[in-house]
Amino acid sequence: xxxxxxxxxxxxxxxxxxxxxxxxxxxxxxMLSEELRELTASEPLSLEEEYDMQEKWQVDEDKLTFIIxxxxxxxxxxxxxxxxxxxxxxxxxxxxxxxxxxxxxLQSLQKSHSKTESSEDxxxxxxxxxxxxxxxxxxxxxxxxxxxxxxxxxYATGHPFSSSAIESPxxxxxxxxxxxxxxxxxxxxxxxxxxxFNITKRIPVFSEIEMRWNFDQKSx
Numbered sequence: 001x002x003x004x005x006x007x008x009x010x011x012x013x014x015x016x017x018x019x020x021x022x023x024x025x026x027x028x029x030x031m032l033s034e035e036l037r038e039l040t041a042s043e044p045l046s047l048e049e050e051y052d053m054q055e056k057w058q059v060d061e062d063k064l065t066f067i068i069x070x071x072x073x074x075x076x077x078x079x080x081x082x083x084x085x086x087x088x089x090x091x092x093x094x095x096x097x098x099x100x101x102x103x104x105x106l107q108s109l110q111k112s113h114s115k116t117e118s119s120e121d122x123x124x125x126x127x128x129x130x131x132x133x134x135x136x137x138x139x140x141x142x143x144x145x146x147x148x149x150x151x152x153x154x155y156a157t158g159h160p161f162s163s164s165a166i167e168s169p170x171x172x173x174x175x176x177x178x179x180x181x182x183x184x185x186x187x188x189x190x191x192x193x194x195x196x197f198n199i200t201k202r203i204p205v206f207s208e209i210e211m212r213w214n215f216d217q218k219s220x
Contacts, residue, residue: 001064003169008082009151014144015092016066016151017084019057023067024050026094030135040133062102064156068095068148070139095144096134098152103127113175128172130179145191177213
């Protein structure tokens with residue numbers, strides 16, 4: 001997505017950087033893992049196909065993607081914007097990615113989702129599907145997924161999911177957020193529940209559950 005091409009989101013331990021060509025070799029290496037492909041419902045791609053995908057996602061207006069880096073031990077200047085070209089980022093290892101896929105027009109996604117809307121109405125008016133992957137095993141269960149989601153969701157919606165001061169260029173209504181997760185992935189289900197998502201649907205054919213953000217619950 002063009003809107004985040006020069007945006008870096010910085011948290012206490014994670015840094016979110018737009019998906020660039022320099023990330024592709026490492027990302028391709030991750031996706032050689034059958035486990036990760038199964039968890040993310042991804043098909044195996046060649047390295048060339050991965051580069052093509054990165055170029056496409058960079059300009060598609062319905063895909064918002066950041067690569068998650070660890071900033072442990074790295075001090076960034078305070079109160080100064082960080083650009084993707086900042087040399088300090090070269091010292092921050094890649095640990096995963098976080099995405100939001102937009103279904104429907106941005107105008108419709110900026111309107112609150114009514115609890116009385118039928119599933120047919122929802123498909124017409126749109127939703128924003130959230131995905132996250134911590135690919136590096138040594139960085140799992142250390143708070144990176146939660147922090148990356150908080151930064152991403154605040155960037156996409158403007159809702160205070162995190163304590164960081166982040167302006168949203170999209171202003172998607174948080175009530176439009178949903179995620180689909182393997183019913184076996186208890187860690188991810190618990191993570192999204194802690195961020196204010198509720199299970200709203202079970203999809204037996206894919207062994208998945210659907211979760212939506214509930215504005216009646218706390219999200220931080």
